[in-house]
Amino acid sequence: MTESELITAWVKARGHIIASQAAPTFLLTAIVGFLSLGLGTTELSVRIAAAGILLASGIFGALAQIAAANEGLAVITDLRGLETPSALTRSIVAMAPWVNVVRFVTPAIFVIVYIALLAALFLTAR
Structure with a gap:
């Protein structure tokens, strides 16, 4: 490949890295917002669903980030x-x-935030 083609490939990979961080960041932020609106006190099935959505999106986001970085x-x-x-x-x-x-680092941060959100979803429930 030429230098120009390689730079184009780099720009594409960098774009994928940025895009792969958007959805998990949005979902984590949304869950924090929903917690402030009372998500932590809703029915157990709703809290489990929220945790599952976060986990699935986090795994997918991490895999997309790792693939783009590679x-x-x-x-x-x-x-x-x-x-x-x-x-x-x-x-x-x-x-x-x-x-x-x-x-x-980014996937590790997701895991830490995910654990904190799980604590907020399940340990503060009434």
Whole structure:
């Protein structure tokens, strides 16, 4: 692939990374809002459904983020192999360590928030 094609592939992977974070972020925010409206005191079946929706979307979001990050890292590997990289290519290659944030840190944060929301859904219920 040419440098231009690799940069285009990087831009596409980066777009997928950003998009993959939108739905889980929206759902986590929505659940916090619903908790403030009394979700934590609704019927058990509703709280279980909310937890299930969060879990399913979190798993899907994490898989999408990891896949997009892996694709981005593959592009970076190919960009590293170019003999005379442009400044843009060098900048993209320098992002490699930060792509691991998407692969590891973001899913870990989701797990922590998910546990906190489970506590709010089930431990504060009356």
